[in-house]
Amino acid sequence: MTDSPYILQAKNLTKIYGENVIFKDISLDVKKGETIVIIGPSGTGKSTLLRCLNLLTPVNSGQIFLEGEEITAHGVDHDQVRQKIGMVFQNFLLFNHLTALGNVMIGLTKVKKMPTEKAKQKALHELERVGLADRAHHYPAQLSGGQQQRVAIARALAMDPLVMLFDEPTSALDPELIGEVLGVMEQLAHEHMTMLVVTHEMGFAREVADRIIFMEKGRIVEQGSPEELFEHPQHARTREFLGKISELYGKKEKK
Amino acid sequence: MINQFFAYILQGTSVTVAVTLVALPLGLILGLLFALIYNYGGFWVSRFAAVYSLVMRGVPPIALLFILYFLLSGQMVNLSPFWAGSISLGIISSAYQMEILRGALQAVGEGQMIAARAIGMTRLQAIRYIIIPQAIRLAIPPWSNEASIVLKDSSLVYAIGVPEILRRAQQLSATTQQPFLAFGAAALIYFVLVFLVNRGLDLLAEKTKLPASMA
Numbered sequence: 407m408t409d410s411p412y413i414l415q416a417k418n419l420t421k422i423y424g425e426n427v428i429f430k431d432i433s434l435d436v437k438k439g440e441t442i443v444i445i446g447p448s449g450t451g452k453s454t455l456l457r458c459l460n461l462l463t464p465v466n467s468g469q470i471f472l473e474g475e476e477i478t479a480h481g482v483d484h485d486q487v488r489q490k491i492g493m494v495f496q497n498f499l500l501f502n503h504l505t506a507l508g509n510v511m512i513g514l515t516k517v518k519k520m521p522t523e524k525a526k527q528k529a530l531h532e533l534e535r536v537g538l539a540d541r542a543h544h545y546p547a548q549l550s551g552g553q554q555q556r557v558a559i560a561r562a563l564a565m566d567p568l569v570m571l572f573d574e575p576t577s578a579l580d581p582e583l584i585g586e587v588l589g590v591m592e593q594l595a596h597e598h599m600t601m602l603v604v605t606h607e608m609g610f611a612r613e614v615a616d617r618i619i620f621m622e623k624g625r626i627v628e629q630g631s632p633e634e635l636f637e638h639p640q641h642a643r644t645r646e647f648l649g650k651i652s653e654l655y656g657k658k659e660k661k
Numbered sequence: 662m663i664n665q666f667f668a669y670i671l672q673g674t675s676v677t678v679a680v681t682l683v684a685l686p687l688g689l690i691l692g693l694l695f696a697l698i699y700n701y702g703g704f705w706v707s708r709f710a711a712v713y714s715l716v717m718r719g720v721p722p723i724a725l726l727f728i729l730y731f732l733l734s735g736q737m738v739n740l741s742p743f744w745a746g747s748i749s750l751g752i753i754s755s756a757y758q759m760e761i762l763r764g765a766l767q768a769v770g771e772g773q774m775i776a777a778r779a780i781g782m783t784r785l786q787a788i789r790y791i792i793i794p795q796a797i798r799l800a801i802p803p804w805s806n807e808a809s810i811v812l813k814d815s816s817l818v819y820a821i822g823v824p825e826i827l828r829r830a831q832q833l834s835a836t837t838q839q840p841f842l843a844f845g846a847a848a849l850i851y852f853v854l855v856f857l858v859n860r861g862l863d864l865l866a867e868k869t870k871l872p873a874s875m876a
Binding site: 460462485486488489490492493495497499500501502503512513516517545547548558561562565 | 773775776777778779782783786790791794795798872
């Protein structure tokens, strides 16, 4: 089963809250090492999709496979699955009572039951990866938003996930702090971390994504390489959306 | 004369402190349990906790104390007045401590739970390692208030014959005909005890305080 070429696969996912269909019949294949960027207007179910993929929110129907094993099957230990899927949130959600080091360590010591000293070494290494080894003993409140988000990335990386999910990781940041977070993500992409990124950062999407998925009203409208989507979008809605977004953020990116 | 006065009442202090040291931790354990049940339990257990709190807080402590006392030192169980009284006070306090901790747990915010689950923690691990350490910090100031209330309410066990500060003051007042002196001395001792407890907890709050935001 584990010889599946896909790390993460979603088949016909549907999520309904009460009367509201959040998304319907979404299928998705994520290859190892691939960076996928999901774009689309607000409220189209992008964030909910990420939360469903790591089982934080149950889907109403459909199946999810991690390394070929169905994780939506009955009797699957959700906590075990979540160890293997890293998640980074829009509002960082660092543990406020722990230092940067403590935030990265706690999953190792309490979930993976790693000995403290070993966990500390690994945590320091992860903080180094995001350029924050010198902030190890700072509490979240003593860090800038960009630094907090990088600690959150380190916290997720420490669990050695198979895939990382990013839910609008820069949306809550001041403009001048966005770069440092995108920089870390870009570096991860170069290291062939498998990533699924919901973002409005078109520059990042264009430069880093292997594939872009355009979602609207709970459906995947179109997907393809950045080249295909930016230069030759097939659907009018994709064109319109990218046009608006580029007008807002990306004028200088046009050559 | 005044020295003897004080000495006699002061002997009750150890009883008062002992009653408080039983009631307060018991109330904390029960209160935390009920707060967790209320916040994270299923529908029926959560309703049960809510009703428990409502009833316990809706009846005067002295009335509850008598009811619980006669339950705890009756036919089935037979505890000494000291233990029956202390445990009763603990049960009464648990409802108030539950409310304090319930609010503190909620104030920690849903996001912390989600983040903890996202790195693979079970619900219990998240509550234990992420939610409770933050909630306790938030709870210290209101808990300090509850601690002084329990300390003062320990005087209620006087009604079931436990020889604590107030009971001794009352005896003195009756034998010496000096009610002002007797109750004044009792009041002074209570005040000093409450002051010490509050100062101690202030220090604890200061010590465990997280660094403030850079803003």
